[in-house]
Amino acid sequence: MSHSPATTASKRSIPQLRATKGVEKLAMLTAYTAPMAELLAPHCDMLLVGDSLGMVVYGLPSTLPVTLEMMINHGAAVVRGAGATPVIVDMPFGSYQASPEQAFTNAARILQETGCAAVKLEGGAEMAETIRFLSDRAIPVMAHVGLMPQHVNQMGGFKTQGKEADDYAAIQHAATTVAAAGAFAMVIEGVVEPLAAEITRQVSIPTIGIGASAACDGQVLVIDDMLGMFTHAPRFVKKYAALRETISTAVASYAAEVKNGSFPSDAHCYGTVTAPKKKPARRS
Numbered sequence: 001m002s003h004s005p006a007t008t009a010s011k012r013s014i015p016q017l018r019a020t021k022g023v024e025k026l027a028m029l030t031a032y033t034a035p036m037a038e039l040l041a042p043h044c045d046m047l048l049v050g051d052s053l054g055m056v057v058y059g060l061p062s063t064l065p066v067t068l069e070m071m072i073n074h075g076a077a078v079v080r081g082a083g084a085t086p087v088i089v090d091m092p093f094g095s096y097q098a099s100p101e102q103a104f105t106n107a108a109r110i111l112q113e114t115g116c117a118a119v120k121l122e123g124g125a126e127m128a129e130t131i132r133f134l135s136d137r138a139i140p141v142m143a144h145v146g147l148m149p150q151h152v153n154q155m156g157g158f159k160t161q162g163k164e165a166d167d168y169a170a171i172q173h174a175a176t177t178v179a180a181a182g183a184f185a186m187v188i189e190g191v192v193e194p195l196a197a198e199i200t201r202q203v204s205i206p207t208i209g210i211g212a213s214a215a216c217d218g219q220v221l222v223i224d225d226m227l228g229m230f231t232h233a234p235r236f237v238k239k240y241a242a243l244r245e246t247i248s249t250a251v252a253s254y255a256a257e258v259k260n261g262s263f264p265s266d267a268h269c270y271g272t273v274t275a276p277k278k279k280p281a282r283r284s
Contacts, residue, residue: 011084014118014140017046018184021206026185026218028208029226032057032074036223037081047082048120048220049075051090052149056224063149066092068106075114086117088142093150096121100133107139118184122148124174128181135182143178145199146171146212147190160211162195172199179203187220188212190236211236 020026026045031037032053040047053074054066068091075089089110096103107119118140121127131141146161155161162168171191176199178186185206188196196213209216211234225233228242257263 011086011117012045014086014184017086018205020045021204021217026206026208028218028220030056030220030222030224031078031082031087032223034077034081037078037085037087038083040223041082041085044085045218046117047078047085047087049078049087049089049114049116050120050222051092052222056222062152064093064152068092068095068109072110072113075110075116079115087114088118088120089114089116091119091121096130097123100130103130104134104137104139107134107141111139118142120144120187122150123178124170125177128177131178131181131183135184141183142208143175143183143186144189145174145178145186146188146196149189160190160192162191168192168195171195172202175199175207176202179205185217188216 017026027043028046028048029040029044030050030052031040031047032049037047049071051063051066051071053070054060054063057074058066058070060066071089071092075087079087091103091107091110095106103121110116110119119134120142121130122144123130124145127143131143134141147155147159162171172195175186175188183205185208186203187208187210188199189209190211191213193213193215196207196209197215200207200213200215200217206217208218208220210220221237224230225237226240228239229244231244233239254263
């Protein structure tokens with residue numbers, strides 16, 4: 001790492017992030033490792049250690065198998081690399097739904113063991129009591145409404161939300177409820193654009209869109225998606241690079257040079273050790 005860890009006092013505070021509503025757009029990306037966090041931090045207002053790491057890093061079929069220990073380990077790594085950029089850590093499935101007390105115990109552990117600025121959890125009105133409970137006990141919460149990956153089985157897959165009138169109204173109600181409960185910001189994922197825009201107008205906290213609307217107060221993407229690490233990505237992803245092809249080409253060149261003996265060359269070796277000269281034999 002090229003920099004020393006930032007002190008808590010030097011970081012942009014949660015109240016400062018909340019105060020950006022209507023003033024500036026917020027750029028957010030996911031990060032899962034310290035080196036990537038160091039690259040992203042100078043350009044982002046926040047970094048998210050998403051439970052998407054289950055699929056992106058571990059190759060799992062969904063976010064559901066992600067554990068608290070996974071989130072803490074990756075969260076601590078990202079905080080070490082993020083410097084002065086605030087880090088938000090997802091609470092994994094099963095770590096907060098049982099009760100506000102369960103949520104506090106696990107959220108407190110995440111903050112203590114990672115040094116992150118806040119936690120994120122999914123849900124609407126059913127999570128309002130929990131969000132209020134955490135916020136009242138010094139744990140900042142980012143909410144998450146719309147398409148919620150931890151609800152994939154209940155929702156029947158990763159589908160656009162808000163197309164039907166009932167769903168539209170339910171998501172709108174969820175958003176206003178979690179905002180009133182004390183969330184400092186919310187992610188709006190995978191909803192039709194008019195709904196995301198309307199929620200953004202209605203709530204007093206920043207909305208962070210992903211597959212939502214440009215009218216949101218900020219945007220977040222999965223870093224591996226926007227860097228082009230996967231062959232397929234959701235429609236809402238803009239690929240700003242094509243690293244999958246770049247990496248494949250680089251590795252193919254490396255393997256070819258190893259096999260034909262051109263790597264390592266003298267330039268990549270420490271050289272040979274010269275044997276010491278033999279001293280002339282002494283005459284008797």
